[in-house]
Amino acid sequence: MADFILLMRGDATQPEDAGLWDAYFTRLHASGAFDGGSSIGDGKRFRKGAAASTELTPLAGYIRLHVADLAEAETFLTGNPVYESGGSVEIRELPRD
Template sequence: MKQYILFIHGNAKTQSTAEEWETFFCAARASGLFNGGSAIGERCMLGEPSAPSSDHIVGYMRFDAENKQQIVDLLKQHPVLVHGGSAELCEMPKT
């Protein structure tokens, strides 16, 4: 089983509804792939500021799947993506 993290960008072109989020979270939970997540709150920069800020990232979700395509298919319903925004799906390497 591979682990993935989705970084959700705050760049949707139109506003999603609470109903859309509820529908998506129900589908995510029912898929068996979803393994938690959260909005991202206040942040502070540490160290030498040599990398761009992550202010555009407003939340994250965790998934576990044998096949990344399962997650990609599920994310077609994600409200940010449906409303013209973007997100990054990253495989988490095993250590």
């Protein structure tokens, strides 16, 4: 088993259906793969030697999954309100160091 994070962007091409979130989280919880998540608020980006910037890629939230592999993590795109509304969802493995 491995840990993955779904990074959801705020770039949907159509409004998200708020009712889809309840169904999606019901599916996540029933799968046993859900390992937390949250919406993400505004912030700043910092880089040594450069001015702080509020120009951030619109990151709207994340969901953490504990699944067998990337292919299984991809199955959780189906029903994700951001993805279903035309928004971007990035899936990244969280390696154990």
